[in-house]
Amino acid sequence: xxxxxxxxxxxxxxxxxxxxxxxxxxxxxxxxxxxxxxxxxxxxxxxxxxxxxxxxxxxxxxxxxxxxxxxxxxxxxxxxxxxxxxxxxxxxxxxxxxxxxxxxxxxxxxxxxxxxxxxxxxxxxxxxxxxxxxxxxxxxxxxxxxxxxxxxxxxxxxxxxxxxxxxxxxxxxxxxxxxxxxxxxxxxxxxxxxxxxxxxxxxxxxxxxxxxxxxxxxxxxxxxxxxxxxxxxxxxxxxxxxxxxxxxxxxxxxxxxxxxxxxxxxxxxxxxxxxxxxxxxxxxxxxxxxxxxxxxxxxxxxxxxxxxxxxxxxxxxxxxxxxxxxxxxxxxxxxxxxxxxxxxxxxxxxxxxxxxxxxxxxxxxxxxxxxxxxxxxxxxxxxxxxxxxxxxxxxxxxxxxxxxxxxxxxxxxxxxxxxxxxxxxxxxxxxxxxxxxxxxxxxxxxxxxxxxxxxxxxxxxxxxxxxxxxxxxxxxxxxxxxxxxxxxxxxxxxxxxxxxxxxxxxxxxxxxxxxxxxxx
Amino acid sequence: xxxxxxxxxxxxxxxxxxxxxxxxxxxxxxxxxxxxxxxxxxxxxxxxxxxxxxxxxxxxxxxxxxxxxxxxxxxxxxxxxxxxxxxxxxxxxxxxxxxxxxxxxxxxxxxxxxxxxxxxxxxxxxxxxxxxxxxxxxxxxxxxxxxxxxxxxxxxxxxxxxxxxxxxxxxxxxxxxxxxxxxxxxxxxxxxxxxxxxxxxxxxxxxxxxxxxxxxxxxxxxxxxxxxxxxxxxxxxxxxxxxxxxxxxxxxxxxxxxxxxxxxxxxxxxxxxxxxxxxxxxxxxxxxxxxxxxxxxxxxxxxxxxx
Numbered sequence: 001x002x003x004x005x006x007x008x009x010x011x012x013x014x015x016x017x018x019x020x021x022x023x024x025x026x027x028x029x030x031x032x033x034x035x036x037x038x039x040x041x042x043x044x045x046x047x048x049x050x051x052x053x054x055x056x057x058x059x060x061x062x063x064x065x066x067x068x069x070x071x072x073x074x075x076x077x078x079x080x081x082x083x084x085x086x087x088x089x090x091x092x093x094x095x096x097x098x099x100x101x102x103x104x105x106x107x108x109x110x111x112x113x114x115x116x117x118x119x120x121x122x123x124x125x126x127x128x129x130x131x132x133x134x135x136x137x138x139x140x141x142x143x144x145x146x147x148x149x150x151x152x153x154x155x156x157x158x159x160x161x162x163x164x165x166x167x168x169x170x171x172x173x174x175x176x177x178x179x180x181x182x183x184x185x186x187x188x189x190x191x192x193x194x195x196x197x198x199x200x201x202x203x204x205x206x207x208x209x210x211x212x213x214x215x216x217x218x219x220x221x222x223x224x225x226x227x228x229x230x231x232x233x234x235x236x237x238x239x240x241x242x243x244x245x246x247x248x249x250x251x252x253x254x255x256x257x258x259x260x261x262x263x264x265x266x267x268x269x270x271x272x273x274x275x276x277x278x279x280x281x282x283x284x285x286x287x288x289x290x291x292x293x294x295x296x297x298x299x300x301x302x303x304x305x306x307x308x309x310x311x312x313x314x315x316x317x318x319x320x321x322x323x324x325x326x327x328x329x330x331x332x333x334x335x336x337x338x339x340x341x342x343x344x345x346x347x348x349x350x351x352x353x354x355x356x357x358x359x360x361x362x363x364x365x366x367x368x369x370x371x372x373x374x375x376x377x378x379x380x381x382x383x384x385x386x387x388x389x390x391x392x393x394x395x396x397x398x399x400x401x402x403x404x405x406x407x408x409x410x411x412x413x414x415x416x417x418x419x420x421x422x423x424x425x426x427x428x429x430x431x432x433x434x435x436x437x438x439x440x441x442x443x444x445x446x447x448x449x450x451x452x453x454x455x456x457x458x459x460x461x462x463x464x465x466x467x468x469x470x471x472x473x474x475x476x477x478x479x480x481x482x483x484x485x486x487x488x489x490x491x492x493x494x495x496x497x498x499x500x501x502x503x504x505x506x507x508x509x510x511x512x513x514x515x516x517x518x519x520x
Numbered sequence: 521x522x523x524x525x526x527x528x529x530x531x532x533x534x535x536x537x538x539x540x541x542x543x544x545x546x547x548x549x550x551x552x553x554x555x556x557x558x559x560x561x562x563x564x565x566x567x568x569x570x571x572x573x574x575x576x577x578x579x580x581x582x583x584x585x586x587x588x589x590x591x592x593x594x595x596x597x598x599x600x601x602x603x604x605x606x607x608x609x610x611x612x613x614x615x616x617x618x619x620x621x622x623x624x625x626x627x628x629x630x631x632x633x634x635x636x637x638x639x640x641x642x643x644x645x646x647x648x649x650x651x652x653x654x655x656x657x658x659x660x661x662x663x664x665x666x667x668x669x670x671x672x673x674x675x676x677x678x679x680x681x682x683x684x685x686x687x688x689x690x691x692x693x694x695x696x697x698x699x700x701x702x703x704x705x706x707x708x709x710x711x712x713x714x715x716x717x718x719x720x721x722x723x724x725x726x727x728x729x730x731x732x733x734x735x736x737x738x739x740x741x742x743x744x745x746x747x748x749x750x751x752x753x754x755x756x757x758x759x760x761x762x763x764x765x766x767x768x769x770x771x772x773x774x775x776x777x778x779x780x781x782x783x784x785x786x787x788x789x790x791x792x793x794x795x796x797x798x799x800x801x802x803x804x805x806x807x808x809x810x811x812x813x814x815x816x817x818x819x820x821x822x823x824x825x826x827x
Contacts, residue, residue, distance in 0.1 A: 195603075198686075222774045227684060233677060234677060
């Protein structure tokens with residue numbers, strides 16, 4: 001630079017040397033035979049008493065066993081339970097497996113089951129799951145391997161609560177502990193948590209179903225969708241489930257040798273309606289909106305076929321699913337006629353003036369905004385002017401709970417028991433006492449939902465919920481959009497993965513890389 | 521000088537208090553309820569109310585503010601509502617990552633800008649000068665969320681030299697530092713180039729040359745040193761935008777720093793964690809500005825403060 005460019009070149013030689021050093025030091029940060037899973041957000045709390053976010057529940061499901069677990073067809077099957085009986089409509093008797101040990105070596109007994117449930121019920125532990133156990137009167141250990149659940153009143157959906165992860169007796173409450181979450185008895189042992197970065201699990205060598213074939217798992221937090229895909233392309237991530245933008249799938253297909261699976265899922269996307277709004281409380285208007293939306297087109301173009309049109313909250317995988325409900329296929333001409341009949345004629349035919357204006361609230365996620373814009377465009381064709389308003393999640397959700405909306409779009413995730421209808425459509429479930437955000441009121445639905453809650457016979461319950469689904473499909477307090485498919489992108493050498501409708505990762509206990517010898 | 525610095529140091533406290541007060545009331549004003557986040561959808565209204573009471577969230581806002589300040593005085597930042605861990609522990613775990621990234625980004629910015637600005641000023645009007653100006657323009661125009669993935673595609677995917685994202689060794693640090701530091705480098709290059717061109721025409725530089733000093737001594741000892749004052753001002757001001765830029769860079773590069781923690785805390789309406797993060801960010805910013813004042817004096821001893 002000064003009478004020569006030595007210093008300048010020296011700087012850059014140092015820079016290049018550093019880059020070369022980086023290249024040399026860039027190596028895998030986990031032992032071989034570990035599977036690396038990419039997820040979008042940091043699991044907040046793995047302790048099953050507190051885990052509510054999807055990632056905590058899924059990762060926790062690998063560390064903790066539960067009495068029952070939903071299988072790949074969404075049916076509850078025994079896990080820690082050897083068998084379970086319904087003694088009467090308020091009493092369940094469960095016999096435990098005798099060969100289960102926690103990761104700390106302690107054998108699992110009925111006392112651990114009692115402790116887990118009592119710990120959730122203890123108000124001082126402030127568990128978010130306490131509300132789910134409200135019908136539970138007592139849990140009694142009737143011997144080392146037998147436990148009885150007594151309910152205060154008949155509550156048919158209660159067996160769903162047998163899917164809570166079990167922890168050893170005397171585990172500290174996470175509300176007062178800064179330590180790692182308590183040990184579980186699942187196929188993987190929590191090895192380390194690097195907050196905001198990754199969680200490492202190692203295979204449980206003495207797992208009661210046999211040691212997992214993988215040496216362990218690294219759950220890597222990669223918030224950006226595109227970066228997750230780039231990590232996959234570079235093979236620093238082996239497995240992605242659902243955290244993939246639909247737009248990226250064709251790119252993954254073309255640029256990587258990924259094995260991609262898309263299976264029927266249970267996540268239900270819908271449009272919520274404020275039924276106290278003078279226009280929206282008219283059923284014909286809701287029906288017109290339902291048939292003015294071309295779901296097939298949105299699924300094809302925006303979602304890249306990663307969803308299937310939905311007829312209601314319960315997916316065809318659910319035992320209570322009713323397929324014979326009104327489906328409201330796309331028919332814009334009929335939508336116009338219905339709006340005319342409802343008393344909202346188009347003031348200027350095909351001109352720019354709308355029949356009426358509504359707002360549509362959604363989150364500020366890019367795909368959600370694009371879907372909202374597509375719906376706005378489709379409703380415009382029948383003369384409804386939709387104003388799309390996108391908000392940050394906290395603000396959006398707060399508005400929805402307060403009923404401060406005309407239309408909004410959200411999804412229900414992980415539905416197992418049809419009793420969820422009570423929480424969403426019973427007139428007693430208006431926020432803050434439930435999720436009837438649209439303020440839907442129907443005496444017959446209320447009666448059926450109360451009956452469904454106390455009827456323990458499955459056949460009778462199915463009939464009750466069939467009726468509920470038919471009424472709701474006709475009344476349209478929600479406009480069903482689609483069920484999201486579960487999408488898995490994995491390295492082709494990974495064998496044995498089974499997708500679960502709710503995104504449960506439990507089949508990771510049996511998967512292996514093709515280079516490994518499969519267990520006999 | 522000492523008295524002035526002491527005054528400045530004392531002034532940090534009310535400034536910090538002002539920032540914390542503003543954030544405290546703002547975060548409580550925006551819609552959203554941490555109890556909803558903690559207890560989820562299934563909790564009864566009674567359970568929610570009970571938790572609200574136990575966390576003191578049902579108290580008037582002024583009372584909550586008072587209890588926050590009392591905790592702060594005793595060094596207690598409280599517990600995160602979403603992660604159920606001490607706020608101080610969470611910040612302590614994330615702070616090194618942000619410091620590492622911010623300092624490296626600053627180094628990248630200084631290294632790049634000093635090299636380019638000196639070359640440009642020395643060769644004013646030449647292709648080197650035009651190249652430096654083009655770099656400056658590009659650096660300012662390319663947003664981090666675009667530049668980051670571009671660098672990843674080139675260095676990680678195409679060349680395979682560096683990891684895509686995450687925190688680890690030096691190799692993990694290179695791309696995020698470059699992404700974060702480039703915009704700052706662009707600004708510094710412009711400012712330093714102009715300052716150098718202004719200073720180099722001053723009489724004392726001509727005198728230095730007349731005294732027979734070498735060009736290297738003239739540029740480094742006389743021109744650069746005097747041009748540094750404006751650069752230091754920009755550096756300290758830009759530190760704030762570096763912290764703000766770190767939020768985006770940390771997200772793109774899966775960097776587990778304070779920026780991402782702050783965003784998560786705001787999304788979860790985790791009031792204690794938001795307050796803790798703001799405390800750390802505001803303190804860092806104020807300290808850097810304080811150090812800048814000291815640095816002014818070191819660079820130019822003619823600058824004195826007070827009497």
